[in-house]
Amino acid sequence: MIWSIAWKNVWRNKKRSLVVIVAVTLGIIAGVLLVGIMEGWINQRLHDAVYNEISHIQIHNNEFIKNEEIDLTIRNLHEITRSIDSLKELSGWVKRTKIIAMANTPWANAGVIIYGIDAEKEKQVTEIYKKIVPDGGGYLDNQSARDILISDKTAELLKLKQYIVTDSMIEGLKQEKIPGNVLVKLENLKDIRFRSPKDFKDEMKNVFSRKELDSYGLLITGKALDYRIRNKVQITISDKEGNPVQGIFRVCGIYKTTNTGFDQASVFVNAGELANLYGGNDILTHEIAILLNNIEDAGFVKEKLDPVDRDNTVRTWKELAPDAAMMNDFMIMYYIIFIGIIMLALAFGIINTMLMAILERTKELGMLMAIGMNRGRIFKMIMLETVFLTVVGAVAGMLSGWTITGVLGKTGIHFTGWGEGFEAIGFAARVYPILTPEFFIFITIMVIATAIVSSIWPARKALKLIPVEALRTE
């Protein structure tokens, strides 16, 4: 009885109720989208951090962590190898040589960390081999001697990237339905080599009009980009005695992950080739990276491996990428704050609307009281009205929010303008929002709590009415 009265009361003033419902709907959509984007980002960052950079667990020599010296290799390698192989949670693991090095080309130089890897085994642990850029050569393989895999960022620093307009490129652009006059203008730039994207852009500004640049600039720049694959890179490292040794490697491929910081530092060569450079018969192992089947097992596996040898340090992804771990663990706090603020704002709107409704219906409420409706029922009625108002908006908001994130989750949101900034801190420029069922349960609880809290004031106001006085109001 009270339920249906409350429901009917909601719709007595359709316009006013709809304003509140729409406000709640929009608020919920905003909250859902925001959380979806954040969640998408964090998931991507965590995935990329684990599968490109750090894996689930890494082992180093205790001293190596403080000071990355060439002779600080992992101790008791055999024992550790045996205990890793016996792990049932294991998905894959690799040994790596890791040395700080200087990379030189005739044009430039850059400090890098050179990883000596087993190219085939590495594929079981990291996904770098999937991150080779278009026209960027290929991944290392075990046969190719003296090859080096560098990132797009390192290629830029070493000036192994150039922009050049060629006949075949213009031919290719014809297929892309670019107007003839643009192509004719492009002929002016033909066969000139530009060493940086900035030089090329500046020159394009001279040749093309602003409008042409806006429509075709990106496409042309993309097509003109040419990596100097097979070029020499000179690597200088310190050997075990601390003497500088140099070797020439040839670029076999260019990769690009979502983390520019990682990209800039990391270059990869075959472990054997690196060993030829620092001398000695053995391949040094500075780092072991372990990938598990389930990320949740990392802490447990660490405890298993920890006692094997005290000279080495076992660290989980949470210690290796504290930023990702922190976000992963504390995100729920962010959500509570975000949604909390939205709900607080909505609560004031709801309270305002309900107070107005009470004011408008003073006489009616007085009448109800006078004919014997008890206070509990009045309270319940007002509260139910508020809950209905909020829940209708919330359901509409969640449904549309879910649809929107669903669609965006497929297409992704591309933050073109800020891509570079995001990637500098390891976040992808394209985000695929996702929503978990837990989040919907969470938001439902928040909505109901908001509705109940914001109903208290209007309901109390109604209770305080004195029937005789209320009846006399006009």
Add this chain to the structure above:
Amino acid sequence: MKRNLYKGFLIILLQGITAGISGQSLTATEIVKKADEKFNGEKSSYSLMSMTIVRPAWQRTIEFKSWTLGRDFALTLITAPAKETGQTFLKRSSEMWSWNPSINRLIKLPPSMMSQGWMGSDYTNDDILKESSVVNDYTHEIAGEENIEGRLCYKIIMTAREDASIVWGKQIRWIDKKEFLVLKAELYDEDGYLVRTEKGSDIKIMDGRTITSKIELIPEEEPQNKTFVEIREIKFNIPVEESYFSQQNMKRVR
């Protein structure tokens, strides 16, 4: 009969060619070697040099004294400007140290510093260490003769050996025919683009030897940047011991 005649002709022709080569006397490699030894071939040396670094916004001159013994040992003392006076650099085979009196620190230059410019110039520490050899790390070929500032030069194309630890793809050197001085060198990357030009000029007789006393270095990508080195004084075969090139002496030398 005809066949024999042909054979005889061939022999004469071949003899003519070999005679021609020995008459011309030098192969490309020998020319490069001779030119290289002009500076590095002596047992020991002492020199007083100045280096001017030109940048679009500023320019500065550094003066230094340098002692060398063979290819392996070198000690350099900065004498001007006042701010950097007393800094020394020691090279022993492939290692390099630097002593800075103002902070009282001796550091061994790590590989990461090898490719940085020496004292802010276009020369890298690596150029100074001269790990690579123009003789052994390249294949040489005479590409004709050209005039450089009025002097007839061999034009020699030096292609980097595949296994050599050299970033360059090739060099072209113009070496004076009479004195075997490198008057110009162009360094190319592997794609055949010019990266850097070095020019030697102001030929003088110093301590009984004819040398280019001015060397100019121009990086192609930043033509406003230049480095000049001028040899003010040079003495060859001075009496100097290996013990002179020590870390203790880095702090003492004046």
